[in-house]
Amino acid sequence: MNEKKKKASFLTTEFYLALFLILVLAFLGVAARDFYSINNIMSLLNTFSYILISAIGMNMIIITSNIDVSTGALISVVCLFTAAIGKTGVPFAGLLPAAMLMGAVLSTMNGLFITKMKIPAIVATLATTQIFQGVLPLLVEGSIYDLPASFTWLAFDAKVFGIIPASVLICLIVTVIALIFMKYSKFSKKIYAIGNNAKGARLAGVNVNKTIVITYAIAGALFGISAVIIATAGQRVTNTMGTGLEMTFIAAVVLGGTSTAGGSGKIIGTVIGAFILAMIAPAINYLGISPNWSDAVKGAIIIISVVVSGAKYLKKKRVIHKGSTVEAGGGAS
Amino acid sequence: MKAKELMKRAAGGALAAVMVLSMLTGCSKTEAPKAETKTEDDASKDAKDSDGDMTIAMLPKFKGENYFDACKTGAQEAADELGITLLYDGPSQDQATNQKQVDILEGWIAQGVNVIVVSPNDPTAIAPTLKKAQDAGIKVVTFDADAQEDSRDIFVNQITAESAAKGLLDGAANDLKAKGYGADKTANIALVSSSGTDANQKAWEDAINALLETDDYNFMKIKNKETDVYYPGTDETKVNSECATLIGRMGEGEDKIQAAIGLSSMATPALGAQYQSASSKPDAKIVSMTGLATPNALKTYIKDDENPLNSGVLWNCMDLGYLAVQTAYQLSEGTITPDATTIDAGRLGAKDIVDAQCVLGDALVFDASNVDEFDY
Numbered sequence: 222m223n224e225k226k227k228k229a230s231f232l233t234t235e236f237y238l239a240l241f242l243i244l245v246l247a248f249l250g251v252a253a254r255d256f257y258s259i260n261n262i263m264s265l266l267n268t269f270s271y272i273l274i275s276a277i278g279m280n281m282i283i284i285t286s287n288i289d290v291s292t293g294a295l296i297s298v299v300c301l302f303t304a305a306i307g308k309t310g311v312p313f314a315g316l317l318p319a320a321m322l323m324g325a326v327l328s329t330m331n332g333l334f335i336t337k338m339k340i341p342a343i344v345a346t347l348a349t350t351q352i353f354q355g356v357l358p359l360l361v362e363g364s365i366y367d368l369p370a371s372f373t374w375l376a377f378d379a380k381v382f383g384i385i386p387a388s389v390l391i392c393l394i395v396t397v398i399a400l401i402f403m404k405y406s407k408f409s410k411k412i413y414a415i416g417n418n419a420k421g422a423r424l425a426g427v428n429v430n431k432t433i434v435i436t437y438a439i440a441g442a443l444f445g446i447s448a449v450i451i452a453t454a455g456q457r458v459t460n461t462m463g464t465g466l467e468m469t470f471i472a473a474v475v476l477g478g479t480s481t482a483g484g485s486g487k488i489i490g491t492v493i494g495a496f497i498l499a500m501i502a503p504a505i506n507y508l509g510i511s512p513n514w515s516d517a518v519k520g521a522i523i524i525i526s527v528v529v530s531g532a533k534y535l536k537k538k539r540v541i542h543k544g545s546t547v548e549a550g551g552g553a554s
Numbered sequence: 555m556k557a558k559e560l561m562k563r564a565a566g567g568a569l570a571a572v573m574v575l576s577m578l579t580g581c582s583k584t585e586a587p588k589a590e591t592k593t594e595d596d597a598s599k600d601a602k603d604s605d606g607d608m609t610i611a612m613l614p615k616f617k618g619e620n621y622f623d624a625c626k627t628g629a630q631e632a633a634d635e636l637g638i639t640l641l642y643d644g645p646s647q648d649q650a651t652n653q654k655q656v657d658i659l660e661g662w663i664a665q666g667v668n669v670i671v672v673s674p675n676d677p678t679a680i681a682p683t684l685k686k687a688q689d690a691g692i693k694v695v696t697f698d699a700d701a702q703e704d705s706r707d708i709f710v711n712q713i714t715a716e717s718a719a720k721g722l723l724d725g726a727a728n729d730l731k732a733k734g735y736g737a738d739k740t741a742n743i744a745l746v747s748s749s750g751t752d753a754n755q756k757a758w759e760d761a762i763n764a765l766l767e768t769d770d771y772n773f774m775k776i777k778n779k780e781t782d783v784y785y786p787g788t789d790e791t792k793v794n795s796e797c798a799t800l801i802g803r804m805g806e807g808e809d810k811i812q813a814a815i816g817l818s819s820m821a822t823p824a825l826g827a828q829y830q831s832a833s834s835k836p837d838a839k840i841v842s843m844t845g846l847a848t849p850n851a852l853k854t855y856i857k858d859d860e861n862p863l864n865s866g867v868l869w870n871c872m873d874l875g876y877l878a879v880q881t882a883y884q885l886s887e888g889t890i891t892p893d894a895t896t897i898d899a900g901r902l903g904a905k906d907i908v909d910a911q912c913v914l915g916d917a918l919v920f921d922a923s924n925v926d927e928f929d930y
Binding site for chain 1: 824854
């Protein structure tokens with residue numbers, strides 16, 4: 222029995238996902254060699270970077286048993302804001318903190334609506350989506366064009382070893398910090414506790430509202446980083462830069478094994494989830510299948526993954542009742 | 555996704571209504587009272603008629619993209635020349651739906667403008683509203699994109715699909731020939747379209763396919779229509795990443811792509827930007843990129859010698875707006891009727907009208923030598 226349990230803890234959702242990913246990558250190596258061209262891998266990594274950075278923020282929000290559907294609109298606002306500053310020639314070193322701050326401020330608004338006004342997260346962020354989208358046309362009529370070279374520096378010139386996009390480096394730094402933070406910090410324990418049982422957490426002395434607002438603020442700063450990567454991809458920024466992205470982020474989180482009910486979920490799962498989502502569209506193109514299929518394939522993978530991990534969870538619960546409480550506590554590590 | 559979209563629209567409706575109202579009241583002093591009540595509306599309409607003052611209302615697919623901003627500039631120029639009032643309003647870019655356009659049209663119909671000039675997002679869904687306007691005695695002109703034929707009086711067409719396709723293929727062909735391709739060295743081309751349902755893009759694709767069959771262009775081919783024609787839709791990040799994928803597939807050889815043509819004003823700048831950010835760029839001496847976009851959106855890439863995006867294709871947007879308002883004015887004045895064969899369009903001179911379609915002219919191809927002359 223004991224041995225069995227050990228084995229089971231090794232066969233996690235993340236493990237299956239990683240296995241799936243390796244199989245797909247191996248298959249691509251045989252069926253579509255060109256997929257591994259430097260250009261394709263680097264542009265894939267760039268997409269992966271901005272998805273993952275935001276997905277980490279989204280993961281934290283979802284662990285607290287909340288959600289944010291305003292992220293796409295928020296990123297659009299931050300992109301325009303960044304472009305407006307960038308137009309004046311502010312270099313990347315200035316754009317990044319400005320965007321993170323703007324993202325954090327807007328996202329804190331979400332957190333305050335949810336905690337202070339007691340609006341359910343989905344309703345609050347749906348409302349702020351409208352506010353952000355409504356503000357966009359007021360901020361700027363249309364697009365910002367002809368942005369200077371200092372603005373597009375990150376995408377056009379900043380390459381580590383002359384080949385890897387700097388966005389990947391940013392992503393790596395964010396991911397490592399997030400891994401350490403979510404594993405060892407006291408704050409992360411609070412996040413998991415709130416997601417598992419908000420009432421219990423409050424009774425245990427956790428300031429639930431404050432923690433949620435801070436979580437949204439941190440996530441907002443991460444959305445800001447993604448926004449900079451997205452905005453600086455070209456010398457033209459429109460007011461639809463982030464449209465539809467929130468669903469990609471939520472999908473990466475869910476695919477990575479985080480329960481939408483909150484309380485569990487690991488960064489490493491999100492990393493793999495984001496990579497799979499970033500990979501599908503180019504993979505399908507290189508395999509010679511019409512790109513129209515990519516969304517359908519993404520959807521199918523998410524459903525299969527959620528069903529599989531759901532089934533596993535149920536099975537575990539049935540076998541050893543005690544184990545499930547251990548599991549819930551274990552989620553925090 | 556659909557349900558979410560719907561909710562977004564519903565909640566956005568209220569917001570947009572407020573914005574539309576504030577737009578209308580802000581338009582001009584004489585217009586302000588008209589927007590308030592219907593009874594006053596009729597009175598001011600009578601007054602307006604006796605003044606000989608005319609109001610033309612222009613509705614783009616959406617506001618904000620500099621394509622339509624340029625149309626507006628031309629429209630305003632014509633309005634000033636003719637001494638008429640021009641109303642200009644449209645949905646914001648991320649809410650470019652038929653419903654939003656209908657909401658705005660309803661307001662204008664109630665207001666009793668003289669002519670409505672519209673670029674519909676959906677040619678059939680907008681038809682009932684346009685017919686309602688016609689029943690109210692309002693002339694309807696479409697520009698940029700057509701509506702159902704019986705719901706408008708005249709369509710001001712910027713370009714025929716054939717001329718657009720020719721402009722795009724010429725841009726690619728000339729560049730490819732200069733890079734050594736031709737009858738004995740064929741080139742694979744790829745297209746980056748829009749959503750796959752857009753009437754304009756569909757027509758251009760068909761015309762491109764037809765032209766690729768002819769002797770002048772048959773050294774270029776689309777090898778696999780499934781994978782070499784992209785439909786990334788209108789999400790900025792999706793357009794960018796699909797263009798990046800395409801650029802990864804460009805290079806020398808049978809199984810690679812040698813030329814990319816963007817068919818939307820989002821796709822072409824994305825091609826330029828993604829080439830710029832590619833880690834190992836395909837040699838600009840062996841590949842070529844061109845496409846449809848406004849000059850401003852391509853300026854940086856066209857002027858960069860190391861970027862294979864050397865030319866862009868468009869029509870003169872300002873002239874399009876100008877011609878649309880000229881047509882609208884003359885239609886309302888009775889100088890022309892839908893079955894007229896020609897129109898004297900102010901500074902543009904005489905333009906032909908065929909089957910109630912007035913065509914602006916041929917494609918405008920711009921490159922490093924003239925890209926600075928345009929400011930849109």
